[in-house]
Amino acid sequence: MDYTPLLSRYDTMKYNRCGRSGLLLPAISLGLWHNFGSVDVFENGRKIIHHAFDNGITHFDLANNYGPVPGSAEENFGKILSKDFTGNLRDELIISSKAGYLMWPGPYGEWGSRKYLISSCDQSLKRMGLDYVDIFYSHRPDPNTPIEETMMALDTIVKQGKALYAGISNYDADQSKQAIEILKSLGTPCLIHQPKYSMFVRWVEDGLLDVLDEGGVGCIAFSPLAQGMLTDRYLNGIPEDSRAAKPTGFLKADDITHEKIDTIKHLNDVAKQRNQSLAQMALAWLLKDKRVTSVLIGASSVEQLSNNLSALNNLNFSEAELQSIEKIIAN
Ligand SMILES: NC(=O)c1ccc[n+]([C@@H]2O[C@H](COP(=O)([O-])OP(=O)(O)OC[C@H]3O[C@@H](n4cnc5c(N)ncnc54)[C@H](OP(=O)(O)O)[C@@H]3O)[C@@H](O)[C@H]2O)c1
Numbered sequence: 219m220d221y222t223p224l225l226s227r228y229d230t231m232k233y234n235r236c237g238r239s240g241l242l243l244p245a246i247s248l249g250l251w252h253n254f255g256s257v258d259v260f261e262n263g264r265k266i267i268h269h270a271f272d273n274g275i276t277h278f279d280l281a282n283n284y285g286p287v288p289g290s291a292e293e294n295f296g297k298i299l300s301k302d303f304t305g306n307l308r309d310e311l312i313i314s315s316k317a318g319y320l321m322w323p324g325p326y327g328e329w330g331s332r333k334y335l336i337s338s339c340d341q342s343l344k345r346m347g348l349d350y351v352d353i354f355y356s357h358r359p360d361p362n363t364p365i366e367e368t369m370m371a372l373d374t375i376v377k378q379g380k381a382l383y384a385g386i387s388n389y390d391a392d393q394s395k396q397a398i399e400i401l402k403s404l405g406t407p408c409l410i411h412q413p414k415y416s417m418f419v420r421w422v423e424d425g426l427l428d429v430l431d432e433g434g435v436g437c438i439a440f441s442p443l444a445q446g447m448l449t450d451r452y453l454n455g456i457p458e459d460s461r462a463a464k465p466t467g468f469l470k471a472d473d474i475t476h477e478k479i480d481t482i483k484h485l486n487d488v489a490k491q492r493n494q495s496l497a498q499m500a501l502a503w504l505l506k507d508k509r510v511t512s513v514l515i516g517a518s519s520v521e522q523l524s525n526n527l528s529a530l531n532n533l534n535f536s537e538a539e540l541q542s543i544e545k546i547i548a549n
Pocket residue numbers: 248249250251252253279280357387388412439440441442443444445446447449450451459460461462497514515516517518519521522523525526
């Protein structure tokens with residue numbers, strides 16, 4: 219299969235400024251945590267990437283450990299880049315990677331030391347066959363490493379030209395404030411924070427979004443569909459090919475409780491009244507907040523991705539819709 223990107227690729231996507239930086243990100247970005255590993259079907263992943271780029275998704279998010287096996291999502295993405303995104307197409311892409319979780323054995327294979335971050339970034343570049351990533355993240359705060367050391371490692375990576383921007387993920391509001399100040403003092407402003415945020419997981423509303431807004435830092439919400447729960451995937455049980463049914467997934471069948479299904483059904487009714495799928499409504503609900511730069515979705519098929527892209531057709535909510543959503547989630 220040969221791939222030629224569509225000329226119409228920038229016609230419908232919405233691009234949002236990432237904090238107070240010069241960088242625009244697509245309102246919908248694609249993550250390669252699941253569905254792109256060595257256990258997955260390579261051609262399916264490749265088709266999803268093509269469909270994403272053909273529809274204006276310029277941002278692809280990876281991490282050292284994505285797979286399984288760890289590292290294989292970066293290797294597969296590297297193969298797709300070298301086959302299909304040759305020439306100047308690299309300049310149309312925003313590629314991110316991260317280090318923080320366990321990647322290799324021994325004391326230097328996880329957390330936030332300078333030793334780990336810099337060597338992990340080098341490994342990621344090799345796996346993807348890239349000279350640089352656009353964004354490099356500290357994937358999680360490390361309680362046992364001075365935050366200054368972790369931020370100085372990000373600064374070094376940027377100054378070495380291995381990443382264009384620095385980001386943080388899973389840092390709470392106070393840790394983020396500190397990280398933002400340190401990075402600013404080093405001359406490498408924090409571009410973006412990547413927290414878990416969806417209708418079901420709302421901790422960011424309790425301080426973090428304000429810290430990011432004040433600091434001029436963008437926010438990209440990961441698992442915006444609660445790993446598939448905020449879609450029609452589980453309305454009638456657990457399909458065999460779903461994440462919750464797979465041994466390698468992080469969503470477990472036990473997470474799909476009767477109470478959750480009940481909530482999902484009620485949310486699905488509100489979505490229907492809006493002429494949207496539940497997935498589209500869940501994404502629109504996040505994007506209505508101007509502090510949210512992008513929603514970072516996953517997809518196991520082109521059809522899912524296509525459905526999610528149509529969220530952009532209706533990002534507005536009436537007061538009554540917002541209230542009924544709040545009531546359903548609170549129950
Ligand atoms: N920074 C961090 O610590 C961190 C942690 C987790 C994730 N992330 C990032 O966030 C990205 C997205 O995470 P996620 O995959 O959990 O996101 P998500 O969008 O909440 O869930 C994606 C899953 O939902 C299902 N789905 C998606 N669209 C659908 C649709 N229209 N209809 C029905 N089902 C649909 C699919 O599940 P099935 O597979 O069942 O089809 C898909 O794999 C990751 O790839 C990664 O880049 C970051």
